[in-house]
Amino acid sequence: MRVLLVEDEQRLVATLRDGLRTAGIDMDHARTGREGLAAALDGDHDLMILDIGLPDQEGFTVLRRLRAAGSDLPVIILTARTSAEDTVRGLERGADDYMPKPFSFDELLARIRLRARAREAAPEDPTVRVGRCALDPVTRSLTCDGEPVALSPRELQLAQLLMEHADRVVTRAEALDAVWGSASRDNVLDVYVRYLRTRLGADAIETVRGVGYRFHG
Template identity: 80%
Template sequence: MRVLLVEDEERLVASLRDGLRTAGIETVHAGTGREGLALAQTEELDLMILDIGLPDQEGFTVLRRLRATGSDLPVIILTARTSAEDTVRGLERGADDYMAKPFSLDELLARIRLRARKAPGPDDDPVLRVGRCELDPIARTLTCDGEPVALSPRELQLAHLLMAAGGDVVSRARALDEVWGAASRDNVLDVYVGYLRSRLGSEAIETVRGVGYRFVG
């Protein structure tokens, strides 16, 4: 696995490199947002760890510009900025996870393994088809009855999780952990299921009381 570390604090960079190397993960380092964005577009990478307080531009700007290129590279924001506003801003701009400093290396490793992109094999079709809907995780698009449905990055990630379950129920705990991370608030899931239903139809997602949700399409 190759991880891009966009961080300007040298001591933290050295510590992370050692810890990730011990876990069998190779790191590529960028000390500025501009350099990080360039590497993200030219290197073969599995994931990016992104700081917000970079010397040349905010990590939020790097993330926005990265997603504007169409990249679906998983991004974990690792920052000392822990306000609810910053967390929401990072997730809405396309981050896959948000971790606060100081942090546990073991927890970071667990999140890296969870978020890192799994490359499909040559015979794998990455497109998910459930009912009348199709989701292409590479193109980051969802269509229903052949019509495109506009979704935010977080809505698309939740739809992907539900559709990939293949008709099985996705528990609330799993959805919260995989889409928003361990520190997420419980009611955020209900809010985003409501967003999806407003775009796909109220019957598209079934509520299984006391358990979670099932995608019907």
């Protein structure tokens, strides 16, 4: 198990590193919110412990940007800011837990293990993520940069096809057959790609001349 600690108090960093090592947990450390967000989005951690009072930005901002990027990394806020308003603010922005300083290391360790078990037991996330966009096929919803994008059923179907095969070019014939059926008119695909570019941005979908389209997000 690997934990990311985003904290600028060096004495606390050393204490937590020693305690977690003894518990068999590896710990990486980031001193600023910018460093912490970049490390969290690398996807190599099982949980983040996040301070609110960071040198460059509030931990609340880090948390908001993390969730906007589509990350479901469990986050435990560990902070001296203990007001009910701050607690609610943290939880509403996507924190999984909120612990005040000073704290019991044994309690923190128990909460870390609890969050790790909950994540392992959770069903696999069906969300398709490409670039800045995330599509949930269960709720049939699309977000880009954390903001919902309103699409018609046919637009969503085309977006899902392109996103699920973003590692390659989707041919025109393949898209027409999958979304409209083999008897569809060829130009309908161009029309709907234009609709998607209007909503997602001109660079979201690349045209590969003579072949088809590739989704970049």
